[in-house]
Amino acid sequence: MSWSDVKRVWKELHKNPEARKQLRPEIYDSWERCYSYQVPQFLRNLTSICSPEEFKKACEDSKYLMENAIPVMNRLSEFVKGTGFVVGLNDANCVALSVIGDKEATEWSQRTNVVAGLISTEDKVGTNGLPLSVSLAKPISVCSYEHFCLSAVTTTSSFAPIINNGRVVGSIGLIAPYERIDRHTLGMVVMAADHIQSTMILNRVSNYHQVITDSITDGVMVVDLSGSITYLNKSCQKMLGLENCRISNLSVQSVFGKNIRNEYFINMVTRGQETTDNLMHLYLGKRQISCHITCTPLYSSNPADAGSVVIIRESEQMNRIVGKWIGGSAKMTFDNIIGENTRFREIINIAQSASQSDSNVLLLGESGTGKDIIAQAMHNNSPRRNNPYLAINCAALPRELIASELFGYEEGAFTGARKGGNIGKFELANQGTLFLDEIGDMPIDLQASLLRVLEEKSIIRLGGNKLIPVNIRIIAATNKNLENEIACNRFRRDLYYRLGVIRIVIPPLRERADDIPLLIRHFLKVICKRYGKSPKTMSANAVERLTDYPWPGNIRELQNVLEGGIQLAAGERIDYSLIAHYLEPDRQSPQVQPQPPSGADIDFTDERMLLEYTLKKHFYNKTNTARALGISRQSLYKRMKKYNMKTD
The missing domain is CATH 3.40.50.300 (P-loop containing nucleotide triphosphate hydrolases)
Incomplete structure (x- = not known):
């Protein structure tokens, strides 16, 4: 299409809204936005250039993108040499980070101001391939009259977004005079963007791999079939004393071959033998490393990539970890x-x-x-x-x-x-x-x-x-x-x-009887908390009797006695009657105290009073009274007779 035809079509599109509807939907939508932005359609010169400070910041913010994209740009530029195309790399804000090409192409781009630092957003330069590729997150070509502004009508461009971690971080494109249009340019920029994205993914995975393996306290070593060491993590370098050595110069023989006692280990890793947690001793100079070796064969259709992955766990460290748990x-x-x-x-x-x-x-x-x-x-x-x-x-x-x-x-x-x-x-x-x-x-x-x-x-x-x-x-x-x-x-x-x-x-408890009241208070608090009981106190009589007791089982016996008293006590106070059977084996074990009515002050150390209270509580029903006291009806009658209480 001649320049006069291009210009005629472009003017018709601006003049006739119906004609614009013949444009591709994404181009039509962009033109409508440009009208709303009041972008001047007869804009002849691209003047939206970043200041040096702004450009420096844009490059710093896109440092990772540029590190991965510049090598791909150089390869693409070599490929399109002589075609009149320049290669442009832009950030997600449509700022040109780099524009490269052969002599002819760069001279043209400088005349048209397509240079590093150019801001190509729709509101500044109208419809063009760069902002559309970023906003739509898809590749797109824009040719001659499809551009909104006159300044871009003489160009053709193809751009593809660069996506990292699901986010558009930039765009790469090919730009040339409109007569150099080629249906293959879009495919080339798509391939270039894919290459950059793949490089980013590989670098990210490689970085994760490096951080993960270096954070592992076990030694990780990779050996190929020839015995050359192709990888060592930091722990392995430290373990083997190889921190300052170049891995490219290392082999299993050079590291371990100086001691014949390492021969079994050398044969195992170079022949790809599989073993798990094999206890071995490695000898490095005067040092002996006791360790557990796990060797896993590394298979590959490419013999250069085959070998063994060796995990070295120092026994001392392994035992320390297990020991802490056990x-x-x-x-x-x-x-x-x-x-x-x-x-x-x-x-x-x-x-x-x-x-x-x-x-x-x-x-x-x-x-x-x-x-x-x-x-x-x-x-x-x-x-x-x-x-x-x-x-x-x-x-x-x-x-x-x-x-x-x-x-x-x-x-x-x-x-x-x-x-x-x-x-x-x-x-x-x-x-x-x-x-x-x-x-x-x-x-x-x-x-x-x-x-x-x-x-x-x-x-x-x-x-x-x-x-x-x-x-x-x-x-x-x-x-x-x-x-x-x-x-x-x-x-x-x-x-x-x-x-x-x-x-x-360590003295027995009977020789430190003055500590018993202190121990009682401490254990009452601890045991009540352990079993979710309300705080308990012990009667003065009980404390006195416990202090006088010889405690053949010492503190362990004291704890058990107090725990029993806590479990039996219905109120907040533990009386001696609840624990007497522990200290006096001939004395019958008491039952749980019935809870007295609020405000009552009943001394249950008197068995007669306990009987009278329980009978009254159960309306003198002998069966229920005996059950509450934990004794048989026959025993209840005997005790009632003992205290001359009526049994009928």
Whole structure:
């Protein structure tokens, strides 16, 4: 179409509204918007150019778009060289970020002011391909007379939006004089936009992959079939001491081949053998890394991409994580220990001082004195507080299981051994604290194994032959007289001295009777809260009787007695009658107190008054009265006769 024909059609479109209806819908709608914007149709020069500051900010805001698009623009520009087209990259605000082309094309674009910084929104330059591609989010070509303004009638353009994460972030286009129109230009810009979008997706996925793998504490290594290391995450680089090495120069042989003991590992990863959590030892110079190896073959139709993905989990770290989950029972601190007795506070002060040491501690005392509480408090007050705390009761495990629990075992160590073996408490407690309760009940033959661990600071799993170093603090406890056990050849003297570097004797409750009222108030509050009960108090008589009681079961017995009293009490006060049967075995267990009417002040310590109150409450119905008291009708009659009460 000649220029005169183009101009004639363009003028007719502006003059005749009916003629405009022959335009494509998206072009027609754009013209209507331009009329509403009052865009001058005879605009000859494109003057809507950004200031240098505005252009700089637009480029900074679109830095990621430009990083991904400029290489594609360069390739496209090379492809259309000699055709008169320039390649334009624009942001979502229709600002030209870059315009490139050969010498002929760029000279034309500069004459027409199609340059970087040009703002091509509809309200400034009328209908054109750029704002339509952005607003419609689809590719579009606009040719000659379809443009609203005279300044653009001499051009043809094809633009395709660039979409990232579901949002239009820019547009790429080809622009040339209208006579250079080519039906292939739209396809080319669509391909270019797709390429840019794909690059963005790949870069995003690659960035996610890098961040994810670098945040993993396990080592991740990828090895190809030739043994070259193609990928290492940061954890693996640190684990293997390769932080400052170029991965392109690394191979499995160069890293691990210097020690013949790594040969099995090298063969496994280079041959693509599949294994899961295989316990191995890697040797790097003077270092030995105990770790669990997972090797997964990497298959590909392209041999260059095949190989193995290797996950390296350090056993120490793995055991620490497991130990925290299994052994996270050290919840008590010295603030939770109740007592003002002078001797008891001296013991607690000693325990606090000892907690700062790495020396082994032996807690001695009767059952129920709170040895396990003090052990937890010592761990939580020690430099090891953020590491595992594991407790094992040496008296609760069968003799044949104690060794496997403490030291672990290898696969096939004995009949019924778990596949893959089992990690022992010493390994799980590494860098933390191991509490050995009831140490006096440990079999004599296992005491020798425990002594060896304490002296060598390493263990050998049952059925294994490798020394595994461990760094743990031992707190042991017993209610037995170990001196007598030694005399009877039931406990090793050398182990006694090794465990008892620091010995703490916890006094029984009867020797700190002045703490009993304080403990009563504390436990009443704690137990009521645990069971959702309203707050309870204890009568003065009950407190006095409890203080005088010798407490053979110590604090544990006191807790149980108070819990029973709370469960039986119907009101807010616990009288001695509710707990007397705990302390006086020959005394019959009482029943739950019936709740007296509001305002009543009835002393239920008197059995006769209790009988009279209950009878009256049930209108002297003997069956209901006996049921309320938890006794038989026959027992009710006997008690009524005992107090000369009428039974008819």
